[in-house]
Amino acid sequence: MRNGPFVTLLLAILPTCVHSLDQRDIAALVSLRPSVLKVEASDERGNVGVGTGVAVAPGVIATACHVTARASSLRVVVNGERMQVSNQRARVVRDLCLLDVPGASQVPPVPLRDSPLRPGEELVALGYILGAAPRVSNGVVLRLHDFDGGKVIQSTTPFTSGASGGGMFDRDGRLVGLMAFRFRAGSDNQFSIPGSWIAEAMQxxxxxxxxxxxxxxxxxLDTAALPPFLQTLRLEAEGRWTELESMAQSWIGADRDNASAWHALGRARAGSGRHAAAVPAFARADALERDTPVFMSDLAVAYYRSHDHAAYQAMRTDLERTAPLAAGELDARIARCAAASPAPC
Incomplete structure (x- = not known):
């Protein structure tokens, strides 16, 4: 991966909280594993990078373009056999590449989901870890960010090095996206590119x-060219609360019904210790986009830090109804607050 100016976006950091696997995860691993393949990318110097790809049509493997960006030759590994990639269809800005692999025509393709995702929905991720065997992990959809005609998926589903380009599936085994990048801080910031982009690229x-x-x-991209939701994450990660609040206020001025803008304002106020002032901003975001776990969790923490424990408990109850896994993450945040941990809560 190119080390661009937005260095706080990383691909290979395992989050601190990994959800345990249940029988459904094991079943997903068994059923989806034949369709999720290791991708080996060799550059002109002979260096080999490893990623993951997913069969989306006979002989067509979808992966993230940053896996293949420097490659002069590509292979996918099918049942221990390396098969050469003949052609590559690239949408680099979207970080989406389709690999044509004639030798992999017998690999079973996965179905693409054609109905919208919703925040709080459970997901299963499958990808290669450090080039070893494929592993499965689970989590929930936190946010769906509008960008370039699709919705970039923010989730708690952990992934790490080698899993880039791997599949993000719903509980019915349908492909909803490809794992692409994650942010440095916290465990609620894994991002996947949407399945709708794959459907478009196949044309x-x-x-x-x-x-x-x-x-x-x-x-x-350079900071000024990043989508607003990523610009705000960078300012937050760097603790630039005044700049974040200014950006959020400008964003709200241009679009008062933008939930992400109100959420950014709440983050700025909470980050600077003004938790009571953060409550109305988080509440506005929650009102604009109901049942969104990120908004609900941040509002709950703001209530807790403002000593409004009745409102906190009511919000936690709503979150547990909407996304039980996200409620567990909230409990971990509150435990850090209560313990006065140096880690932010």
Whole structure:
């Protein structure tokens, strides 16, 4: 991956809280594993990088373009056999590449989900970890960010090095996105590119032969060119609360019904210790986008830090109804608050 100016977006950090697997996760691993493949990318110097790809049509493997960006040759591994990629269809800005692999035509493709995701919905991720065997993890949808005609998925589903380009599935085994990048701080910031982009890319004509790609993914652009939801995350990660509040206020001025803008304002106020002032901003975001776990969790913490424990408990109850896994994450945050941990809560 290119080390662009937005260095706080990383691909290979395992979050601190990993959800335990249940029988449904094990079943997902068994059923989906044949369709999730290791991708090996070799550059002109002979260096080999590893990622993951998902079969989306006979002989067509979808992956993240940052996995293949520097490759002069590509292979996918099917049952221990390395099969050469002949062509590559690339949407670099979207971080989406489709690999044509004639030798992999017998790999069973996964179905693409064609109905909208919703915040709080459970997800299952499957990808290679450090180039070893595929592993499964679970989590929930936290946010759906509008960008370039699709909805970038923010989730708690953990992934780490080698899993980039791996599949994000719903509980029915339908592909909803590809794991792409994650943010440095916290455990609520894994991002996947949407399945709708895959469906669009499959309409492209056959791509050119494999060669290094030009351009940069949307999350790797210069700061001013980043989508607003990523700009606010950077300011927050760097503790630039005054700048974050100013950006949020400008955002609200341009669009008073933008839930993300109100949420950013709440984050700025909470980050600077003004928890009571953060409550109305978080509440406005929650009112605009109901049942969104990130908004609900942050509002609950703001209530807790403002010593409004009745409102906190009511919000936690709502969160547990909406997204039980996210309620567990909230409990961990509150435990850190109560223990006066140096880690932010």
């Amino acid at each position: 492209l004509p056959p791509g050119p032969e494999v060669a290094p790609l030009d351009g940069r993914a949307f999350w790797d």
